[in-house]
Amino acid sequence: xxxxxxxxxxxxxxxxxxxxxxxxxxxxxxxxxxxxxxxxxxxxxxxxxxxxxxxxxxxxxxxxxxxxxxxxxxxxxxxxxxxxxxxxxxxxxxxxxxxxxxxxxxxxxxxxxxxxxxxxxxxxxxxxxxxxxxxxxxxxxxxxxxxxxxxxxxxxxxxxxxxxxxxxxxxxxxxxxxxxxxxxxxxxxxxxxxxxxxxxxxxxxxxxxxxxxxxxxxxxxxxxxxxxxxxxxxxxxxxxxxxxxxxxxxxxxxxxxxxxxxxxxxxxxxxxxxxxxxxxxxxxxxxxxxxxxxxxxxxxxxxxxxxxxxxxxxxxxxxxxxxxxxxxxxxxxxxxx
Numbered sequence: 001x002x003x004x005x006x007x008x009x010x011x012x013x014x015x016x017x018x019x020x021x022x023x024x025x026x027x028x029x030x031x032x033x034x035x036x037x038x039x040x041x042x043x044x045x046x047x048x049x050x051x052x053x054x055x056x057x058x059x060x061x062x063x064x065x066x067x068x069x070x071x072x073x074x075x076x077x078x079x080x081x082x083x084x085x086x087x088x089x090x091x092x093x094x095x096x097x098x099x100x101x102x103x104x105x106x107x108x109x110x111x112x113x114x115x116x117x118x119x120x121x122x123x124x125x126x127x128x129x130x131x132x133x134x135x136x137x138x139x140x141x142x143x144x145x146x147x148x149x150x151x152x153x154x155x156x157x158x159x160x161x162x163x164x165x166x167x168x169x170x171x172x173x174x175x176x177x178x179x180x181x182x183x184x185x186x187x188x189x190x191x192x193x194x195x196x197x198x199x200x201x202x203x204x205x206x207x208x209x210x211x212x213x214x215x216x217x218x219x220x221x222x223x224x225x226x227x228x229x230x231x232x233x234x235x236x237x238x239x240x241x242x243x244x245x246x247x248x249x250x251x252x253x254x255x256x257x258x259x260x261x262x263x264x265x266x267x268x269x270x271x272x273x274x275x276x277x278x279x280x281x282x283x284x285x286x287x288x289x290x291x292x293x294x295x296x297x298x299x300x301x302x303x304x305x306x307x308x309x310x311x312x313x314x315x316x317x318x319x320x321x322x323x324x325x326x327x328x329x330x331x332x333x334x335x336x337x
Contacts, residue, residue, distance in 0.1 A: 005158035005204065008052050008059075010118060013066070015059045019046045020159055024200040035064050035081045042088040042095070045191065049160020050094040050234050050270050051124045057098030058117035060085040065110045091243055091284045091311050093235040097269050121162045127267045127325035128163030135170030135265055135323040136177060139228055142261055142320075147181040148174065148227040151217060154188045154245035155197035156232035156265065167230035167265040168201060170323065175207045183209040184226060186217050188245055190290045190308065214247045218254040229255050233266040233322075240316030240331040241278030242266075246309050252318040261320040264331075268324045271337050278313035286310050 008017040015032040021044060022028050030046065032038050038060050041047050047056050061082055068078045086099040102116040139148065150171055157168030164172050174180050183202055188194035195211045202209040212220060220226050229251050233242045242248075242264045255262035275281065286308045292300035300306075322329040322337065329335050 005201065006162075007049070007159045008047055008055055008162060009121070010059055010062070010114065015056065015063065017041065017047045017056075018159065020048060020197060021046050023159075023196050033063065034067050035060065035085060038063055039084055039088045042085075048193075049155065050092055050232065051128075051161040051166065051267055052159070053089065053092050054094035054098035054101075054269060055117070055121045055124060055162055057085055057095045058102045058113075058120050061099055061102050061106070062110060062114045062117055065106065065113060069110075089284060090282045091234050093272050094267075094269055124161055124267065125163035128161055128165060128169045130325040131166055131265055131267070131323055132164055132169040132173035134325070134328055135167075135230070135263060136173040136179070138263070138321060138323065138328045139170070139174065139261065140177075140179065143227055145179075147179055149181050149184065149225055150174070151184040151186070151220065151226045151229040151251065152198060153186040153194065153214075153217070153229070153231050153248050153251050155193040155201070156230075157198065157201040159197050159201060160232065165201075166232045166267070167263070168198065170230055170263070170265055171207065172205055175205065180207055183207055184217075184220055185209055185211050186214050186247060186251070187211055188247060189214050193245065214250070217247075217251050221251070221254040221258050221260065224258075226255075226258075226260060228261040228263065230263045230265055233264050233270050234311060235281050236264065236266060236271045236322060236337065237275045237277045237281060237316075238271075238273045238337055239277045240319055240322060240329070240337055241281070241313055242316075242319060242322070243278065243281045243283070243311045243313045246312050249312040249314045249318075252314040255320075256318045262314075262318060263321055263323055264314070264319055265323040268326055271322075271324070273337065278315065281311075281313055283313070284310040 157165035291306040
C-alpha cells in the first residue's frame with residue numbers, strides 16, 4: 001500500500017485537500033478556491049489537525065487576496081474575511097497562528113504571502129521529522145530497546161499535518177526502527193477520527209494495529225496491554241496543560257495510575273505562552289447531531305440534548321513529557337515550556 005499522504009497543498013491556484021469526512025470509504029480531493037469554501041471545510045472537519053489547520057490558515061490568506069481582487073473587496077472587507085478564517089475554530093491555536101504568520105506580508109504582495117505559506121508548510125514537514133526522532137529517542141530511553149504496544153487517541157498523522165504527523169509521526173518513526181509491536185487506536189467518538197482516519201493511516205503504513213472503543217482504553221492501560229500513550233494537542237498552555245480531542249484526559253488519568261508514559265506531541269506553534277494554564281483555553285462545543293446521529297441514522301430520542309465538547313484539557317501533572325521539534329520537555333519533572 002502507498003504510504004504517501006498529502007492532506008493539504010497549494011495546487012493550480014487553489015487549496016487542494018483530502019475531504020477527511022469521507023475517509024476511509026472514499027479518498028476524495030477538494031479544490032478550495034474561496035474563503036467560504038475553506039471556512040466550511042474547516043468547520044465540518046474536512047481539514048483538521050493543528051499543523052494542517054495552520055497551513056490552511058496561511059493558504060487562506062492567499063485565497064482571500066485572490067478572491068478580493070476578483071470581487072473588488074474593500075480593505076475592510078478583506079480584513080473581515082481573513083478574520084473569519086482565523087476564527088473558524090477557536091480552540092485550535094495553529095489556525096490563527098498560520099493566518100498571523102503571513103498576514104503582515106500582505107503589503108508586499110500576494111506572491112510574498114504565498115511563498116511564506118509554502119515555507120510554513122515546508123517547515124511543518126521538517127518539524128514532523130524532528131518530533132518523530134525526538135519522541136522515538138525519548139521512549140526508547142525510558143522503556144528500553146524493545147518493541148512497544150502503543151495507544152493513541154484521535155488522529156495525529158499525515159492527515160493532521162503536511163508531513164508524517166505529530167504523535168503518529170513518532171509511532172511511524174518507531175515502526176521504521178522496528179520498535180512497534182502493535183498500536184491500539186481509540187475510535188475517538190463521536191466523529192471516529194481514530195477508527196476512520198488513524199486506522200486508515202496505520203494500514204497505509206503497514207503498522208500492526210487494532211481499534212478499540214474509547215471506553216476500553218483504561219482497561220487496556222491498567223490491564224498491562226499498553227507500554228505508552230501518545231496524543232497530539234490543539235493548544236498547550238505555558239504550564240503544560242494540553243487541550244486535545246475529547247477523551248484524552250481519561251487516557252492520561254489511566255496512564256498516571258498505571259505508571260506508564262503519557263506523551264503530548266505537537267509543534268512549538270501549538271504552545272501558547274500567552275496563557276498561564278488550561279483554564280484559559282476556550283473549548284469548542286459542537287452540535288447535538290454529532291452525538292444523536294451517525295450519518296443519517298438516528299441513535300437517540302427526538303429532542304435529546306447533549307454535552308459535546310470537541311476537546312478536553314489534560315493537566316500538566318498527568319503528562320510525562322511534551323515533545324516538540326526542538327526538544328522533549330520533561331513536564332512531569334516540572335520543566336517549564
